[in-house]
Amino acid sequence: MGTLQAVDGVSFSIKKGEALALIGESGCGKSSLAKCLIRLLPRNVELFKGHIYLDGVDLMKLSDEEFRKTIRWQKISIVPQAALNSLNPVIKVGEQVAEPLLIHKSIDKKEALERVRELFSLVGIPEAFVDRYPFELSGGMRQRVMIAMALIMNPEIVILDEPTSALDVLIQANIMNMLKRIKKESNLTFILITHDVSISSELADKVAVMYGGQIVELNDAENFYSSPLHPYSQKLMASVPSLREDKQPEYIPGSPVSLINPPKGCRFADRCPFRMEKCSEEPPLIPLKDGNYVRCWLHAK
Amino acid sequence: MAEDRVLLSLRNVRKWYSIRKGVFGKMVYVKAVDGVSFDLERGEAISLVGESGCGKTTLGRTILGLEEPTSGKIIFDGREIANSDKKLMKWYRRQTGFVQQDPFGALPPFMTVKRILEEPMIINKVDKKERQERIYRALTEVRLTPVENFLNKYPHMLSGGQQQRVVIARAIILNPKLIVADEPVSMLDASVRIEILTLLKELQRRHGISIIYITHDLSTTRYFSEWIFVMYAGKIVEKARVEKLLKNPLHPYSRALLAAIPDPDARNRFVFRELPPGEPPSLIDPPRGCRFHPRCIYRLKGLCDEKEPPEIAYEKDHFVSCWLYAQER
Numbered sequence: 001m002g003t004l005q006a007v008d009g010v011s012f013s014i015k016k017g018e019a020l021a022l023i024g025e026s027g028c029g030k031s032s033l034a035k036c037l038i039r040l041l042p043r044n045v046e047l048f049k050g051h052i053y054l055d056g057v058d059l060m061k062l063s064d065e066e067f068r069k070t071i072r073w074q075k076i077s078i079v080p081q082a083a084l085n086s087l088n089p090v091i092k093v094g095e096q097v098a099e100p101l102l103i104h105k106s107i108d109k110k111e112a113l114e115r116v117r118e119l120f121s122l123v124g125i126p127e128a129f130v131d132r133y134p135f136e137l138s139g140g141m142r143q144r145v146m147i148a149m150a151l152i153m154n155p156e157i158v159i160l161d162e163p164t165s166a167l168d169v170l171i172q173a174n175i176m177n178m179l180k181r182i183k184k185e186s187n188l189t190f191i192l193i194t195h196d197v198s199i200s201s202e203l204a205d206k207v208a209v210m211y212g213g214q215i216v217e218l219n220d221a222e223n224f225y226s227s228p229l230h231p232y233s234q235k236l237m238a239s240v241p242s243l244r245e246d247k248q249p250e251y252i253p254g255s256p257v258s259l260i261n262p263p264k265g266c267r268f269a270d271r272c273p274f275r276m277e278k279c280s281e282e283p284p285l286i287p288l289k290d291g292n293y294v295r296c297w298l299h300a301k
Numbered sequence: 302m303a304e305d306r307v308l309l310s311l312r313n314v315r316k317w318y319s320i321r322k323g324v325f326g327k328m329v330y331v332k333a334v335d336g337v338s339f340d341l342e343r344g345e346a347i348s349l350v351g352e353s354g355c356g357k358t359t360l361g362r363t364i365l366g367l368e369e370p371t372s373g374k375i376i377f378d379g380r381e382i383a384n385s386d387k388k389l390m391k392w393y394r395r396q397t398g399f400v401q402q403d404p405f406g407a408l409p410p411f412m413t414v415k416r417i418l419e420e421p422m423i424i425n426k427v428d429k430k431e432r433q434e435r436i437y438r439a440l441t442e443v444r445l446t447p448v449e450n451f452l453n454k455y456p457h458m459l460s461g462g463q464q465q466r467v468v469i470a471r472a473i474i475l476n477p478k479l480i481v482a483d484e485p486v487s488m489l490d491a492s493v494r495i496e497i498l499t500l501l502k503e504l505q506r507r508h509g510i511s512i513i514y515i516t517h518d519l520s521t522t523r524y525f526s527e528w529i530f531v532m533y534a535g536k537i538v539e540k541a542r543v544e545k546l547l548k549n550p551l552h553p554y555s556r557a558l559l560a561a562i563p564d565p566d567a568r569n570r571f572v573f574r575e576l577p578p579g580e581p582p583s584l585i586d587p588p589r590g591c592r593f594h595p596r597c598i599y600r601l602k603g604l605c606d607e608k609e610p611p612e613i614a615y616e617k618d619h620f621v622s623c624w625l626y627a628q629e630r
Binding site for chain 1: 352353460462490491492493494495496499517518519520521523524547557558559560561562563564565566567569570571573574576577580
């Protein structure tokens with residue numbers, strides 16, 4: 001037994017209208033980070049501290065009640081993982097999507113459903129589907145419903161937790177097309193959580209690679225996908241099978257670090273091909289351009 | 302004889318499920334697999350690619366004898382398997398191994414790894430000493446070493462990748478000639494995926510096992526199999542050597558599948574992918590003619606929506622069922 005440090009000392013910032021991809025293997029803390037941002041933490045949280053600024057306001061200073069009333073779903077919303085099974089089976093999908101509007105804003109049901117119809121056409125669902133039940137929709141359609149639900153309050157930030165991982169490739173590509181269009185046409189900020197490097201490149205302006213509860217590299221998409229800096233990022237990129245290039249994908253030997261008693265120093269050191277003596281000390285954040293950084297001794301001057 | 306190279310032949314295999322629409326309604330058929338033919342050579346790996354609901358899992362289960370085909374022939378090692386007697390079936394089960402999608406669901410939670418691996422050998426009356434040896438060998442082959450550390454573990458004590466290794470060890474323990482792997486890595490992390498696929502590839506090379514790899518993910522097929530069969534709505538629409546299919550996909554559906562999968566690239570975020578409209582058809586009442594025609598931008602009116610396309614040999618090792626490539630229409 002002990003304390004599991006799911007997210008440990010993470011810093012990043014996103015500009016309005018940007019998309020940040022959080023990538024890493026399962027158990028690296030990316031979903032936990034999302035739960036911190038929207039404050040939907042499990043009950044057994046031992047420690048939750050730091051600062052989360054939204055438009056200059058520190059959200060950590062808000063009480064849970066204030067956060068619920070003014071931030072969650074209104075400023076920051078989430079499309080949870082396994083969203084396909086998150087819908088209530090006995091309520092029409094249109095009413096489920098309208099629910100936050102009815103709770104937070106004093107408008108009548110008719111008006112709310114009107115707004116749902118608008119949103120449905122934005123995310124590519126036939127408007128008549130507002131009267132359908134979840135079981136009448138395909139997986140792709142249900143995922144679009146969940147995305148509509150996240151958009152209903154006009155939030156500033158939408159967190160997408162593995163939005164396409166349970167879907168077929170064509171439906172996945174379709175949903176990514178839709179998200180790209182929304183991103184282009186609106187000023188929404190996206191945080192995309194995925195373990196699929198290829199999918200992350202469909203939306204990300206910026207990429208944060210997580211390993212063992214920490215961000216080990218934060219970089220612009222242009223730099224990251226062509227020349228990742230952290231050894232873990234490089235390994236992750238090398239593990240992606242390519243359809244078009246003839247390269248053999250490699251796997252990363254060893255298994256992810258335990259988050260209960262993580263080793264001192266660099267958490268990736270045991271699996272790193274470039275390991276040096278210095279790696280048993282905590283690596284510093286080496287700043288790159290535009291507030292980006294890499295957490296690795298190799299890049300220290 | 303050239304025939305000897307072929308391990309498994311399917312000839313016009315169909316698997317239809319009957320369901321009744323409403324309590325007094327008439328019987329209708331879900332045509333999950335509808336006329337599939339192919340040959341699989343010894344030691345060869347093929348990938349069966351398609352979206353959910355295209356019938357690829359049903360085809361895999363039918364090949365394994367877990368489902369009786371509605372019609373058609375399945376010939377394994379010169380013997381007719383479909384609708385055969387119990388004795389032949391028992392022999393056939395020894396020749397085949399199955400690797401499922403969800404490793405945790407595939408392993409009995411109350412059995413230790415040792416017991417899980419021993420079970421098929423007890424059923425097939427392998428003697429005790431031999432059993433121990435095979436368990437050690439199988440676990441070493443799937444790299445669950447040191448073996449002693451894993452023998453007495455229960456499935457829940459293992460990681461997803463390790464569980465899948467146990468499933469693979471169980472699949473090879475009776476020295477089968479054929480393994481059907483149904484989405485063996487789709488529930489695993491990206492880097493573990495490559496590890497498991499590499500392992501399957503090694504087993505195929507080392508023991509000359511034929512593998513049918515069922516997946517919806519084209520990107521993993523190239524490193525893993527010699528052939529790709531693309532399946533759509535119960536039928537195989539294109540069969541080709543891997544390089545040929547990836548370089549020059551012929552069927553409009555194969556093209557769409559390829560186009561939908563990105564390679565990591567920062568430019569992807571500005572590119573909208575061209576995708577066929579709509580969703581796959583119902584298998585109860587599939588469209589007439591070519592089943593892809595309602596979604597196809599190249600469809601020929603009066604032909605694709607009327608007549609089923611024949612299988613056309615486009616070049617060596619490349620077959621497509623599409624009217625666009627027919628010499629005579």
